Amino acid sequence: MKTMPLSFASEPHATTPLRRWALRAASALALATGLFAAGVQAASAAPLRIGYSDWPGWVAWQVAIDKGWFKEAGLDVKFDWFDYAASMDAFAANKLDAVLVTNGDALTMGANGAKNVMALITDYSNGNDMVIAKPPARKIQDLKGKKIGVEFGVVDHLLLLDALQRAGMKESDVTLVNAKTNETPQVLASSDVAAIAAWQPNAGEAQRAVPGARPVFTSADEPGLIYDVLAVNPVSLAAHKADYEKLAKVWYRVVKYIDDPATQPDAVKIMAARVGLTPAQYLPLLKGTKLLTLPEAQQAYVKADGFRSLYGSSRAADAFNVKYQVYKSAQDVSAYVDPSLTGALK
Known part of the structure; x- marks a missing residue:
């Protein structure tokens, strides 16, 4: 990673x-x-x-x-x-x-x-825990080589790692940026990260903060x-x-x-x-x-x-x-x- x-x-x-x-x-x-x-x-x-x-x-x-x-x-x-x-x-x-x-x-x-x-x-x-990506990304594979904001050591860090694994990717395929979950909407909107992982309501706020941002993986994908x-x-x-x-x-x-x-x-x-x-x-x-x-x-x-x-x-x-x-x-x-x-x- x-x-x-x-x-x-x-x-x-x-x-x-x-x-x-x-x-x-x-x-x-x-x-x-x-x-x-x-x-x-x-x-x-x-x-x-x-x-x-x-x-x-x-x-x-x-x-x-x-x-x-x-x-x-x-x-x-x-x-x-x-x-x-x-x-x-x-x-x-x-x-x-x-x-x-x-x-x-x-x-x-x-x-x-x-x-x-x-x-x-x-x-x-x-579904309340999500990986939200900026356009043009439409799936997890589109994040290869990109930066992803997530709070290290909490549940959505685990969610992100599961998303990468299910997509056939390794942790080393992305760069993880440590970001507090309650700050992920601002991180997605104002920094060079391509995506964030967060739970609601922060996930929804992040999606609204960036036009075209969308969930590319959620907890509904791994019940x-x-x-x-x-x-x-x-x-x-x-x-x-x-x-x-x-x-x-x-x-x-x-x-x-x-x-x-x-x-x-x-x-x-x-x-x-x-x-x-x-x-x-x-x-x-x-x-x-x-x-x-x-x-x-x-x-x-x-x-x-x-x-x-x-x-x-x-x-x-x-x-x-x-x-x-x-x-x-x-x-x-x-x-x-x-x-x-x-x-x-x-």
């Missing part, structure tokens, strides 16, 4: 957002180790605390919150809204029982001491490359298994409500309001997210290679994380996957 100066690959001690997060998390964890486990019995009457942030598969929980479905289920749970990295900080500091993250970031948290199990799959990205999960502290899961079973049942009620054409408009209205968009603005973001039904989630929990399985997808994420120094040692993916909640439902 060709890289620009101060790249993650050429500078082992350079700090990407995930590396910076890992350093913060390690410090927080040193202060918090043992406190969560010691306080489980004393806190048994307290609500489950779950961190969520701005991604359609996680904003979907707002439907259950607004509809009062947790109370109906006899479940005492509090959802705390965060910026994404801050939610991982809070989980690492044992301020949350569970947090909504990508499967790759669940591994990152665990590798840095914040042990967790992926107890529920909410969705996979189905299951990026799963989104509820990562749960194993101590909390063991202590409150019945509550998490209720939570899982509510989740599939949410999925059914969103998927039903009769109720989807109301669901989209709720979700859009949570993030300050109109329903018309939010609907395309929802369409780029594949919420898994119960049978689909149960299938994704079957051990297998490839991206149709959470195991196979997470092994690919683990290899990526080690290669690009997000963390040092390969993780035992099987230890992170707990299919019991989903497997128990019918």
